[in-house]
Each structure stands twice: as structure tokens, then as C-alpha cells.
Amino acid sequence: MLASLPIQVYQSKFQCFLSLKSSPPIEKENKSGFLNNNRRKPKRILKSPCFSFPDPSIPSQTTQNSVFDDSNQNPDASIYELLDPDFLSHSLRSCSTLREVKRLHAVVLKGFRRPVTFVDNNLISTYVRFMRIVDAERLFDGMRDRDVVSWTAMITAYSKTGMEDEVLQVFERMVEDRVVANGSTYVCLLNSCSRRSDFDLGKQVHACVVKGSWSNLIVNSTLVHFYARCGDLEAAFRLFDSMPKRDVVSWTTMVAACAQHGHGGEALSLFAQMQREGVRVNEFTVCSTLKACGESKDLKFGRQLHGASIKKGLMLDVFIGSSLVGMYVKCGQVVDARAVFDSMPRRNTVSWTSMIAGYAQNGVAEEAINLFRRMKKRRILTNSLTVVSILSACGSISSLCLGKEIHARILKYFTWSNTHIGTTLVWFYSKCGEYKYASRVLKDMPLRDVFSWTAIISGYAQNGVGVEALGSLSDMMWEGVDPNPFTYSSALKACAKLEAIREGQWIHASANKRVRSPMCL
Incomplete structure (x- = not known):
């Protein structure tokens, strides 16, 4: 009534x-x-x-x-x-x-x-909206009757807060209670699988979606994102092409996936097709397409997007501005990148890092260092890419003092689990002739990959310490890390300086055996 x-x-x-x-x-x-x-x-x-x-x-x-x-x-x-x-x-x-x-x-x-299940479900969702996960858990655990909405609300709560293990645990309990999932449940699960890169579980969820006839625009777009995030572009394209209806989210997902996996030309083709079909782009589409322009070095297309962004008033968006800086940097247009950077009303860590990396990659190390000092004065947070970029700039001009300052900053704010930072530090000290520091950094790294070992071997070879270079090659292979062509090239340089013909022949034979694509060593 x-x-x-x-x-x-x-x-x-x-x-x-x-x-x-x-x-x-x-x-x-x-x-x-x-x-x-x-x-x-x-x-x-x-x-x-x-x-x-x-x-x-x-x-x-x-x-x-x-x-x-x-x-x-x-x-x-x-x-x-x-x-x-x-x-x-x-x-x-x-x-x-x-x-x-x-x-x-x-x-x-x-x-x-x-208790009224409908009201309790809304209470859980409201607590999740305010990020009160403990209150949502307490209410959920006290419910006598839980339906699919109740379970999905808790799965959503854990998914939003990045608690991926709890997402799977709740779903397992849901299956044990014989509650049939719906489309919203599968969307949350697929997003969790994407973040975990859990390809096997995601494929099982896809099978459940097909079996339960839960395919719709949102679910299909999430599936496309899952396959693209896991690197299976073929499956992502197959699913994308089979979608009866596609929105800006599904199009942007495919453009971003192609750009991230080095298929810039394919990404630009998708963007052009998207325009022909009359789909309105958003800020994320523009950012992904600009990244594709940078990857494919398509400066002309990038300039056209820049002009369109100005015309549509999108230049106030900090992400589009940062993407434009990155695009110009990758195309080697540092002056244009700096012009965009200076015109941005707001800048974030990505903007500063892109500009610093641009200077470092294009041999303008002094400008990179000056910009980094300005960044520090404004107390803008740095990330691992900022650190790697400024270390590259310091190494290119052998600025040992500033590099050590960055090293101290790394010890304070970062962990050694970041192999990229450790490898760059090894390269920096080797470049400055401080191979003892480089060796110490390498030993402190919990995980050493082929690039870490190659950096130290190359450093030893450049500084005329051939014995240590060959010793590092031996240690590298003992740890089960396979050398790449650059590793062998550095080791052969060390052999040449030592005039160690026998060791050089052994390295040459090993390279011919292990390296698939021959190259000039």
C-alpha cells in the first residue's frame, strides 16, 4: 500500500x-x-x-x-x-x-x-561510497538474508580499495552459498583480474559471462579492457569487433591498448575510424592518441590533435597537457614541449617528469637539472620515473655530487624492489667511473635482471676493468640470468682490452648458441 x-x-x-x-x-x-x-x-x-x-x-x-x-x-x-x-x-x-x-x-x-535486505544493501553501498569498509563488512556479516546485490556490493567495496585478495574470497563464499552472479559482479571481478594480471581467472569469468548470457555494452567493454591489460591484443580485437554496439569507453580502451603495446599506427587508425563513426572523444581518448603519436613518431598527427585540443578548450586539462609534452618529447621537439609545459595553468608530477625526461633524452642535461631544482623548490612530489630521468641527466654530464644527492633521496623515499631505479644507479656510477659504488648498489639489489648486470659489465669494460667485467658475466650466468646481445658486446670489449683471446672465443661461441637473432658483436 x-x-x-x-x-x-x-x-x-x-x-x-x-x-x-x-x-x-x-x-x-x-x-x-x-x-x-x-x-x-x-x-x-x-x-x-x-x-x-x-x-x-x-x-x-x-x-x-x-x-x-x-x-x-x-x-x-x-x-x-x-x-x-x-x-x-x-x-x-x-x-x-x-x-x-x-x-x-x-x-x-x-x-x-x-532486517530488510534491500535497505541493508543500500546501507552497504553508502558506506562504501564514504570508504567505510569496516562498517560495510560489519553490516554485511550481520545480514541474515544476502542476495546477489549484497555480495556484489561487498565485492565492489574491496575492488574500489584495491583489496584484490578479499574480492576473490568474497566471490568464493558467494559461489559456496549458491548465489548466481550478475553483470555487475562480473564487471568487478574482471577489473580485479585486470589489476592482478590474472589471465586464467579472467578467462573463467569470461566463460561465465557467455554461459549466463550477461553480455552487454559495459561487460563487453570491461572484457576488452581485461584482455588488453593482460597483453592479449588479438583476443581484445576479436571481442571488440564482435560487439554490436561500441561506446567511447570501448574505443578508448582499444586505442590505449595499442599505444601501450607499441602499436602506435594501429591506435591512430582506430582513432580515425572512431571519428568516421561519429563517436565523441573524451580527454582519455585524446591522451591515449597523443601517446600513440609519440610511439609512432607521427608529429603531424600530434600537431593536429594539439590544434583540436586548443579549439575545443581542452588545454586546461592537466592530463592532456602532460600528454602533449610527452608526445613532443618523443618526437624530439623539446622546444615545442617546453612551450606547452610553460603554458599549462596547472602541472603535476607527470608534467614535470615528462619535461625532465625530454631534456635528459635529448642531451640537454643542464636544463633537466635546472628544472628538477625548480621542481624541488615547489615541493612537487617525485616518482620513480623522475628519479630515473634526473639520474640519466647526471650521468650524461658526470655530475657525481647531484647524483649522490639523488641516491640519498632514493634511500629515503623508495625501496630497492624497483629494479629500474637500481639499474639506473648502477649505470650512473659506472658512467662517472665509480665502479666500486656501482658494484655495491648491484649487490644490494634484491632482484637483478639482465639490464642490471649489463650496466655493471658495460661500466667495468668502459673503465678498463676487464677482469671484473668477465667475473660479473660469470656471476650473472651462475644466477641463471641469460645475457643479451649488449651484454656479450660489453664482455667482448673487455676481452679486447685484456687481449684475452681464449675468453673472447668462449663468449663468441656462447653468444652464437644463446642469442637467437644474430647481430654484429
């Missing part, structure tokens, strides 16, 4: 429920309820007891009981007459603060004789 009442009538009933018995009645002019702000307000505003708790999570018993003081009315009957799950759910979605959520939760706890 209540479900059929107009929302204005029900709001009025809900206001009466929340009002103290001793409070004066609301004027007839405000019949539409407490959510209507357009009408003239009464002189005395009623204050809801349930919205006046000192601690919203612990309503006082006196205040709760004051709602039910009417001896002529059954409290439970009054509650069921006044509280409607649809209206409460609407109110929860309208909450702008956690305090309001807690107060409505208190109303639900007191107002319903038995």
Missing part, C-alpha cells in the same frame, strides 16, 4: 515519525515534506530526535523510546506504517556526509522488526 503513495505524501509521514510528540505541528503550507525547500518555512522548525544524537553511531535509548511513547499506538505497527524501504534507500543515496548515514542507520535499526 505504501509503495503506491506519492513520494510527497510519504515524506510528510516520515517527517511526522521523526518529530517529537510535544513539538508544534508543521503549517499546512509545508505539506510537501522536509525535502521541499521552495515553500515558505514555518516559524518554528521541528528538529528530529533521530538527527540530534551526540554520537550518531550510538543513539540514546531515551531519544529512541520518545518516538514510541504513544500508549494508544503499537510501536511496531507505527514503524511499519511510517517507514518505507524505497524512501529510506532514496534518503541514503542523498546523504552527503557520513553523519547523516549513521543517523539513518540508527532509524533503520530501531524502525524495522526484521
Whole structure:
């Protein structure tokens, strides 16, 4: 019966429920309820007891009981007459603060004789919106009846906070309870598989989607993103081509995937096809296409996108500005990159890092160092790419003092688990002739790959320490790391300086055996 009442009538009933018995009645002019702000307000505003708790999570018993003081009315009957799950759910979605959520939760706890799954699901989703995962867990664990929406709400909660293991655990419990998943559940699972790069589990989820006929635009776009993120571009294209309808998200996913995997030309072709089909691009599409322009060194296409971005007023977007800087840097146009950088109203870490990397890669190390000092003065956070770029600049001009300063910064703010940083440090010290420091850094690295070993071997060879270079090659192979052509080339240079013909012949034979594609050693 209540479900059929107009929302204005029900709001009025809900206001009466929340009002103290001793409070004066609301004027007839405000019949539409407490959510209507357009009408003239009464002189005395009623204050809801349930919205006046000192601690919203612990309503006082006196205040709760004051709602039910009417001896002529059954409290439970009054509650069921006044509280409607649809209206409460609407109110929860309208909450702008956690305090309001807690107060409505208190109303639900007191107002319903038995838990209402629909309301509890909305409470879980609201707690997740405010990132109150512990409160959502507590409510979920206390539910007697959980449907697919309840399970999906918790999976979404863990997925949003990056708790990938918990996502899978909740899904396993859901399967054990024989609850059938829906499209939203599969979207959350696929996103989790993408972040974990769990290809096998993602394929199983795809099979469940096909078996349950849950394919739709959102699910298919998520599947395309999953395959692209895991590096299976063939499967991503196959699924993308089979989609009956494609939106800007699915198109952007494919453009970004091609750009990230070095297929810049394919990404630009997709962007052109997207334009022909009349799909409106967004900021993410532009950023991905600019990255593709940089990868394929297509400066002309990049300039056209730059002009279109100015025309459409997108240059205020910090991500598009950073992508433009990166595009010009990769195309070797450092002056244009700096012009875009200086014109940006806001800059983030990516913007600064792209410009520093551009200077370092194009042999303008002094400008890279000056820009890094400006970045430090403005207290802008650095990331691993910033560190690698400035170390490259320091190494190219043998600036040992600044490099050691960066090394100290690495020890303070970063971990040795980042192999890229460790390898760059080894290269930097080798470039500066400090091969003892380089050797120490290499030993401290928990994980050494072929690039780390090649950096130290190359450093030894360049500094005329051939014996240590050959010793490092032996240690590298003992650890089970296969040398690449550059490793063999550096080792052969060491043999040449030592005039070690026998060792050189052995390295040459090993290279012919291990390296698939022959190259000039």
C-alpha cells in the first residue's frame, strides 16, 4: 500500500515519525515534506530526535523510546506504517556526509522488526561510497538474508580499495552459498583480474559471462579492457569487433591498448575510424592518441590533435597537457614541449617528469637539472620515473655530487624492489667511473635482471676493468640470468682490452648458441 503513495505524501509521514510528540505541528503550507525547500518555512522548525544524537553511531535509548511513547499506538505497527524501504534507500543515496548515514542507520535499526535486505544493501553501498569498509563488512556479516546485490556490493567495496585478495574470497563464499552472479559482479571481478594480471581467472569469468548470457555494452567493454591489460591484443580485437554496439569507453580502451603495446599506427587508425563513426572523444581518448603519436613518431598527427585540443578548450586539462609534452618529447621537439609545459595553468608530477625526461633524452642535461631544482623548490612530489630521468641527466654530464644527492633521496623515499631505479644507479656510477659504488648498489639489489648486470659489465669494460667485467658475466650466468646481445658486446670489449683471446672465443661461441637473432658483436 505504501509503495503506491506519492513520494510527497510519504515524506510528510516520515517527517511526522521523526518529530517529537510535544513539538508544534508543521503549517499546512509545508505539506510537501522536509525535502521541499521552495515553500515558505514555518516559524518554528521541528528538529528530529533521530538527527540530534551526540554520537550518531550510538543513539540514546531515551531519544529512541520518545518516538514510541504513544500508549494508544503499537510501536511496531507505527514503524511499519511510517517507514518505507524505497524512501529510506532514496534518503541514503542523498546523504552527503557520513553523519547523516549513521543517523539513518540508527532509524533503520530501531524502525524495522526484521532486517530488510534491500535497505541493508543500500546501507552497504553508502558506506562504501564514504570508504567505510569496516562498517560495510560489519553490516554485511550481520545480514541474515544476502542476495546477489549484497555480495556484489561487498565485492565492489574491496575492488574500489584495491583489496584484490578479499574480492576473490568474497566471490568464493558467494559461489559456496549458491548465489548466481550478475553483470555487475562480473564487471568487478574482471577489473580485479585486470589489476592482478590474472589471465586464467579472467578467462573463467569470461566463460561465465557467455554461459549466463550477461553480455552487454559495459561487460563487453570491461572484457576488452581485461584482455588488453593482460597483453592479449588479438583476443581484445576479436571481442571488440564482435560487439554490436561500441561506446567511447570501448574505443578508448582499444586505442590505449595499442599505444601501450607499441602499436602506435594501429591506435591512430582506430582513432580515425572512431571519428568516421561519429563517436565523441573524451580527454582519455585524446591522451591515449597523443601517446600513440609519440610511439609512432607521427608529429603531424600530434600537431593536429594539439590544434583540436586548443579549439575545443581542452588545454586546461592537466592530463592532456602532460600528454602533449610527452608526445613532443618523443618526437624530439623539446622546444615545442617546453612551450606547452610553460603554458599549462596547472602541472603535476607527470608534467614535470615528462619535461625532465625530454631534456635528459635529448642531451640537454643542464636544463633537466635546472628544472628538477625548480621542481624541488615547489615541493612537487617525485616518482620513480623522475628519479630515473634526473639520474640519466647526471650521468650524461658526470655530475657525481647531484647524483649522490639523488641516491640519498632514493634511500629515503623508495625501496630497492624497483629494479629500474637500481639499474639506473648502477649505470650512473659506472658512467662517472665509480665502479666500486656501482658494484655495491648491484649487490644490494634484491632482484637483478639482465639490464642490471649489463650496466655493471658495460661500466667495468668502459673503465678498463676487464677482469671484473668477465667475473660479473660469470656471476650473472651462475644466477641463471641469460645475457643479451649488449651484454656479450660489453664482455667482448673487455676481452679486447685484456687481449684475452681464449675468453673472447668462449663468449663468441656462447653468444652464437644463446642469442637467437644474430647481430654484429
